[in-house]
Amino acid sequence: MAQKSPATSPDYVGLVRFLMQPFLDSPESLSVDCELTQTHKRAWIRIAFDGTDKGKVFGRGGRNIQAIRTVIAAAAQAAGQSVYLDIYGSTAGGREGLSFEDESEERLPPPKPRERRGNGPRPIVKTRFR
Numbered sequence: 001m002a003q004k005s006p007a008t009s010p011d012y013v014g015l016v017r018f019l020m021q022p023f024l025d026s027p028e029s030l031s032v033d034c035e036l037t038q039t040h041k042r043a044w045i046r047i048a049f050d051g052t053d054k055g056k057v058f059g060r061g062g063r064n065i066q067a068i069r070t071v072i073a074a075a076a077q078a079a080g081q082s083v084y085l086d087i088y089g090s091t092a093g094g095r096e097g098l099s100f101e102d103e104s105e106e107r108l109p110p111p112k113p114r115e116r117r118g119n120g121p122r123p124i125v126k127t128r129f130r
Contacts, residue, residue, distance in 0.1 A: 008079070009036055009040055009079055010075040010076065010078070010079050012043055012045050012072065012076075012083075013032045013033075013034050015071070015072065015075060016047060016068070016072065017030060019068045019071060019072075020049070020068060023053060023056040023059075024050070024056070024057070025050070025052065025053055026050055026053070029049050030048075030049045031046075031049070032046070032047055033045070033046040034046075041080070041081055041082065042082050042084065043076060043081055043083045043084070044083075044084045044086070045072065045083060045084070045085050046088065047085070047087050047088065048088040065087070069085060072085065
């Protein structure tokens with residue numbers, strides 16, 4: 001029988017570079033650091049890039065960074081790990097304010113539909129043109 005080799009950790013640094021470089025005007029400004037716990041169950045990934053590329057990396061409504069996060073989380077899940085992502089910006093002089101854990105993602109419930117005021121029929125509006 002073939003023995004199973006222990007699960008290896010994904011190459012998070014290479015994966016992040018591959019996913020982020022197309023969004024950067026200066027890919028050499030990208031800095032990626034990855035730490036694993038001793039049990040290899042959790043990975044911390046720190047990303048820093050030039051602040052002028054922030055809009056492209058995040059994308060409209062954060063779509064680009066969310067897609068990158070989804071791919072990283074899928075790679076971590078396949079390896080039986082959870083991932084924590086920190087994004088730093090060079091122009092802000094520190095942490096950019098986006099960090100999240102894969103396990104504790106909370107979403108707000110959808111907004112409740114507004115109820116119409118008054119239960120009667122809508123008034124009829126007559127136009128002035130004939």
